[in-house]
Amino acid sequence: MTQAPLKIRSRLTASHQIALTTIELDPFEALIKNTIEKAPSLFHYAPTVLDSSALEELPDSDRLQALIGICRQYRLVPFALTSNNSAHQDYAYQHQLAWIEPRARSAAKDEPKPALAMTKTEVINTPVRSGQQVYAKDANLLITRQVSAGAEVIADGNIQILGALRGKAIAGAQGAEHCEIICNQMDAELLSIAGTYLVQEDIGTANGPARCWLNGDQIQVDYF
Amino acid sequence: MATIIVVTSGKGGVGKTTTSAAISMGLAKAGHKTVVIDFDIGLRNLDIIMNCERRVVYDFVNVIQGDASLNQALIKDKRCDDLFILPASQTRDKEALTKDGVQAVLEQLKQDFEYIICDSPAGIEHGAQMALYFADMAIVVTNPEVSSVRDSDRILGILQSKSYRAEQNLEPVKEQLLIARFNPERVEKGEMLSIDDIEDILAIPLLGIIPESQSVLNASNNGIPVILDEKSDAGQAYQDTVARLLGEERPHRFIEANKKGILKRVFGG
Numbered sequence: 001m002t003q004a005p006l007k008i009r010s011r012l013t014a015s016h017q018i019a020l021t022t023i024e025l026d027p028f029e030a031l032i033k034n035t036i037e038k039a040p041s042l043f044h045y046a047p048t049v050l051d052s053s054a055l056e057e058l059p060d061s062d063r064l065q066a067l068i069g070i071c072r073q074y075r076l077v078p079f080a081l082t083s084n085n086s087a088h089q090d091y092a093y094q095h096q097l098a099w100i101e102p103r104a105r106s107a108a109k110d111e112p113k114p115a116l117a118m119t120k121t122e123v124i125n126t127p128v129r130s131g132q133q134v135y136a137k138d139a140n141l142l143i144t145r146q147v148s149a150g151a152e153v154i155a156d157g158n159i160q161i162l163g164a165l166r167g168k169a170i171a172g173a174q175g176a177e178h179c180e181i182i183c184n185q186m187d188a189e190l191l192s193i194a195g196t197y198l199v200q201e202d203i204g205t206a207n208g209p210a211r212c213w214l215n216g217d218q219i220q221v222d223y224f
Numbered sequence: 225m226a227t228i229i230v231v232t233s234g235k236g237g238v239g240k241t242t243t244s245a246a247i248s249m250g251l252a253k254a255g256h257k258t259v260v261i262d263f264d265i266g267l268r269n270l271d272i273i274m275n276c277e278r279r280v281v282y283d284f285v286n287v288i289q290g291d292a293s294l295n296q297a298l299i300k301d302k303r304c305d306d307l308f309i310l311p312a313s314q315t316r317d318k319e320a321l322t323k324d325g326v327q328a329v330l331e332q333l334k335q336d337f338e339y340i341i342c343d344s345p346a347g348i349e350h351g352a353q354m355a356l357y358f359a360d361m362a363i364v365v366t367n368p369e370v371s372s373v374r375d376s377d378r379i380l381g382i383l384q385s386k387s388y389r390a391e392q393n394l395e396p397v398k399e400q401l402l403i404a405r406f407n408p409e410r411v412e413k414g415e416m417l418s419i420d421d422i423e424d425i426l427a428i429p430l431l432g433i434i435p436e437s438q439s440v441l442n443a444s445n446n447g448i449p450v451i452l453d454e455k456s457d458a459g460q461a462y463q464d465t466v467a468r469l470l471g472e473e474r475p476h477r478f479i480e481a482n483k484k485g486i487l488k489r490v491f492g493g
Contacts, residue, residue: 126396127427129381130374146427148377164424 015047017082020067023059029070036074048076049100052083058091118157118176128153128167135173149189158182168192177214186210191219226334229341230359232383234375236346238367239404242440243462244343245273246451247363250466252307253451256338259298261329262312263355264345265320271311274301275447285313288325294332303452308337318351326354348382358388361398363431367405368416373425376401380426400431402465407436408481419479432465434458435478 022028036043048071052058059067071078080098081088092099120139128134128143130150141155146163153159154170157179161169164185172179172194179193186207191198193214198221209224231244241264248260261284262270271277276299282292287310294310301307310329313320333340344355356362362383366376383397384390390397403422410416423430434440439456443449451466453459457478464474 126384127380129384130377132381132385148381148425149374150378151381163427166425 013047015049015080016043016076017049017051018071018076018078019051019054020059021054023055023057023063023067025063025066025070028067032070032074032076036076043074043076045075045077048078049080049082050078050097052081052088052091053085053102055083058088061095064095121157122155124153127163130167138174141171147183155179171212172214179214181212182210184209186212186221186223191221193219226337227339227361228330228334228359229339229361229363230344230356231341231363231365232344232352232356232379233346233365233372234348234352234377234379235367235372238365238372239434239440240346240365241269241273241343242444242450243363243365243402243404243434244270244341245449246459246462247466247469248339248341249301249304249307249449250451250462251339251341251469252301252304254466254470255306256470257306257336258339258341259308259310259333259337260341260343261310261333262343263321263351264343265312265316265318265351266314267312267345268314269312270343271299271309272447273444273449274309276301276309276311280311283311283313284329285316285320287329288320288322294329318345318349318354321351321354323354323357327358330358348378352379353382353386356383356387356397359383359397360389361400363400363402364426364428365402365404366422366426368403368407368411368418368422370417373417373422377426380428399428400469401426401428402432402434403430404434405436406433406479408479412481419476430476431468432461433476433479434461434465 068078080100081092082100082102084102089099118140122136122139122141124134124143127145128147128151130148133152136155138156140157141153141159143153143161147153147161147165147167149166151167154173156174156176159169159171159181161183164187165183166187168190169181169188170192171181175194177194181191188203189200191203191212196214196217196219198219203221206223211222212219231240233240244260248258252258260270265285268277271280279299282297286292287294287297297310299309299311301309330340342355342359345351364376364379366372380399383399387397389395403419407416411418419433435457437456437458439453440450440458443453450456450459451462461478464477467474
């Protein structure tokens, strides 16, 4: 009887990715300890990928083994290396770690798309009423009247509203993070810039002229 | 040249039919030949308020479908020679209204009448859209409550995008606001939106304010347009409204809460 051939299946496995921000052992251990204490069961023998993108210099072999040791001590199972720098691939193989291609998204971050220059501006001179939707494709949006509750104004660029904003405003709809929403009276149902959003509850109760912009991963609303 | 005015609101029960009846009667009393059309197919409303429900032989749908001539269906009001009513069918549904049919009837009416008032059904679907499609002017009826104002806002959006004038890029439909069932005492208590709030949200010119009044209910039950009740505040407010519609300038009345004096408190107001 011949032996059954080795069956190989490919499947996606969830794994944690830990960024190596330091190669000093004590701070690294403190970081791991802090993180794991927040959700111990989440990290219980979890497959772990080390991300060396942030490192200017790769650790030598002993140092790497020590770092991996710390991970194991906290019941993580490090098995692979990833980095935006593809030169790190050889280093991974030298140390018998799997190499994981960085995600497309983080690779794109490496060389940010040139910010699309929105030179066009679409102008709306009528109130945008409840139930209506306006989309300015590849353009900024200027509304000289109000945006009613239940209305939606969307632009790939900036949005400026000379009246009251009571509906939803979505700027940077294609992901341009530098976009802003400016209105003369802030009373919005929802604000969104490049996919980050704020709902009415979180916008705050102040109303008046406001400027909204993306500050890190949060929309900041400045009142004037 | 005839003017087509739609009385609309989005929400039901705000006073569209009362307003249609009052305004058409007011215009006719002022000597303008007026016809009021009931677009609320399937329900009986306008003909009761106008007190002509027992005289209906043919209706709007019969005319559209060619079963009757317009003259057979038009009912002349007994109180005013210049007022005619085109009643709705109670046995059909709103789908019986076709754009071509409505247009043909309106074109015919335009030959004879100065004002054509279209009493819209509630809602935003077919029947309501038919009523507003050919309008030159819209009277948007709103109560001082959030849901009513919100629905009026929605109707204004439809007027801007789905009316004949919008589709043909003509001068937009002239929009005017009528606040009905207004109660200044309840506004002061914060139970109702104020006129400023409503104007701020809807941002269209204010045509009139009709106070909440028992006389509206009485008039409706007796088949008399409330505008004929000249003693009532609601009747007077509608008279002001019609005068403004005809270009006169009149101050808004009945918008301040009555301070009840001691005598009124004792003997009742």
